[in-house]
Amino acid sequence: MRSLFALSLAFAFALVASPAARAQEPAAAESFLRGRHDAVQQLLRRPARGEAATAQRRARLTEALGALLDYTELSRRALGEHEARATPAQRTEFVGLLRQLVERSYQKNLESTATYEVRYLGASAAGGAVTVRTIAKSRTNGRAPEVSIDYTLHQVGGEWRVFDIATDGVSLVRNYRAQFHRLVSRDGFDALLAKMRERLANEGDL
Secondary structure (H helix, E strand, O other), rough: OOHHHHHHHHHHHHHHHHHHHHHHHHHHHEEEEEEHHHHHHHHOOOOOOHHHHHHHHHHHHHHHHHHOOOOOHHHHHHHHHHHHOOHHHHHHHHHHHHHHHHHHHHHHHHOOOEEEEEEEEEEEEEEEEEEEEEEEOOOOOOOOOOOOEEEEEEEEEOOEEEEEEEEEEEEEHHHHHHHHHHHHHOOOOOHHHHHHHHHHOOOOOO
């Protein structure tokens, strides 16, 4: 009887505490994003002289971006209805290829905006995810327009991860989904994988 009472009391406290915990999620997600983003920027600012140093920096960037981005969720959402139709081997290869392409594209974008000042405009929670809104403004070109960059995060194993990025309202997930849907519907899943391999070999982006 005491055990039942204790369990009921614990459950009641959990119900009371959960709204407060949910209210803290946007702030926690924004804090995570700030920290990870700053860590990646610091890596990019460090000069890499020689092949060994360049390879080491690339490996550290891969690790840092892996701690920031949820490639599995990004892949699942980008594939949409086609994910269920792919074989396990196809899905595994797809996630690996998309990870490399997204990593390359994200790194290029960060390098191109290295002189930009990023302002955080706040965060909001909806549907189990948190969106952190930011504005990037060039420090060296006053005429350059501001760029809005919104990050959508969720928790994976108790850790925050980004699974979508919208630049000036254009969602990375939706953009990929449209491309992938056209290609898979027309030519099949293997054709999509071949196109992704080709882009990687040619140093291109999706």
